Amino acid sequence: MMKIYMAQVKRTCFKYVVLPLLFMFCIVWNSNTATEPFENYIQEIPHSNLGFGMNAIPGGDFIMGSPKNETGHMEDESPERKVHIDAFWMGTHEVTWDLFEMFLDKDYEKAISTKPLPDNVDGLSRPSTPYLDMTFGMGKENKPAIAMTQYGAIQFCHWLYEKTGVFYRLPTEAEWEYAARAGSSERYFFGEDSSRLEDYAWFGENSGGTTHEVGKKKPNPWGLYDILGNAMEWTYDQYEPYEATQGVILNPTKHPEKLYPQVLRGGHYESVDVELRVAKRFISDPVWKQLDPQIPKSKWWFPEAPFVGMRLVRPLKAPSPEEIDQYYNKQPISDY
Template sequence: MELSNKYKIALTVLVLFLIIQIDSKTQNQSFEPYKQEIPHTSLSFEMVTIPAGEFLMGTSADEFGHEADESPQRLVSIDAFWMGAHEVTWDLFELFLDKDYEKAVSTKAIAQQVDGLSRPSMPYLDMTFGMGKENKPALAMTQYGAIQFCKWLYLKTGIFYRLPTEAEWEYAARAGSQSAYFFGNDPEELTEYAVYESNSQEETKPVGSKKPNPWGLYDMLGNVMEWTYDHYAPYKESQRILKNPVERSQELYPQVLRGGHYESDASELRSGKRFASDPVWKQLDPQIPKSQWWFPEAPFVGMRVVRPLISPTEEEIHAYYNQEPIADY
């Protein structure tokens, strides 16, 4: 028996309502913290949710340790994303660094795409700088090397991972605060949250050794500085809200790092503090052009990954991962 138009309309509305409810429920469930396993290995890493929101990026002139490149402050809007709960460790980075090691620890043959991936040249120095590897942050990779690690993760997992933008990094570090540190303004409290000059004994510590910030991120302050994707440039005055800002450049130096490191003082661990990469970090490298993978004089440089809630297109992913390295003569 054929349904009347009235019942057809009612049924269509009901179906659409159910689809919307199911879709909404799925979306709400999908944006949750999770553990990313590296296929066919026993290794994994944790990702936490960073909600969308707005914040005042930069610092005011009256903040303890304020520097000129941290202002003018700008109102910034950030889309939701996931961020690694910890800095990338040697346990993970070494799989990318050494294909033979990856093959040895994998329970299945590695995929053809992964097998053919360009990997870092094996360093001629001890890139742990005598500080050890187990659960310690990976060190001294260039920004290009950090991006290629993200590409390796993508080929292994099928999920788009990348470096945070400078704005995303500061937004995540602040975790809703506007003080010098996410816990307030008192440097005396840093020892509970950060590995830095006062408690590091001049070396990195295992990731997660200190308390996390309110969004579940460990070692955002101290241990190692962390790469962002941005070119280092002065902040510009803006009368409007900046939506997911990122500073791109075709120049090799300088690029932005954040967070301070194990030899930083308290003023360098502020959420708004900016650092710029420096060619002197390759001064010991005898190669011409110098290595696109390593900074032999930067044991304080590391990385952390993010994953956007809305994945980019395949073309955008390809463009992100396959940028040619800029020669360093």
């Protein structure tokens, strides 16, 4: 009898004590390890009717740079190196004035918001009011925001973080090239034939000397529109020549240690065809500020760079709060 009784006690204990505890453990474990599905999504701007698309870019390896026999090759594109990039999201389009103007003009942001701005957003540092038409007569509606400094681009990302709670940043140079190639090892993501650029990009031959609405050309295979042409795009990296390496480099980043030069990619609406090659590197130049009459010169704007824009990235693995703060406030970026 005692054995039967003890067996019943064990069964009862397992059913009413152990199983519920296991169930609760599974819930807690899943809640701590569950991640957002890695797929394309639309990021809505809270309390507004605005949003923007983000495309899932799978991780992988690629050869960064270009061979010396590539048409248009520049010396700073070699030696080629093998790079591994972790998965991330990238903006479907370049950041447009529709979005950037909310950050630029707090009164405009308040006017179109359905709720008062929270303190963390209301108290953010904003760009100085430009003394020029920073569209340079090219218009704003659904067109890429242009002429911001790298500092201004990063602070736009900071504003987005405070608005959405999601960490957005500029792509590294390696992330940009990896995403632009979309698996290709040729001059352009669509091959070697530059005559096909008309289908994918606004550049010197078809732009009429102006930016155009985003998304009007064909995207690359990973769904990124205007990754070549229209507006040249900021990366986060300090410019330096490539060095010979062994093995695979993991997520390379050259953190800025000085204000100039930084790397931009993609070419723009006045570029010639060889400047739209996915390996082509551009660098920022303080001469882009020489028309600025302010003393000190604005840390927000490049009045002689109407061809400079930006595209967003979101890493699959979110950084820590300390890393996020360091990114948005890193010296010397805040010393413009």
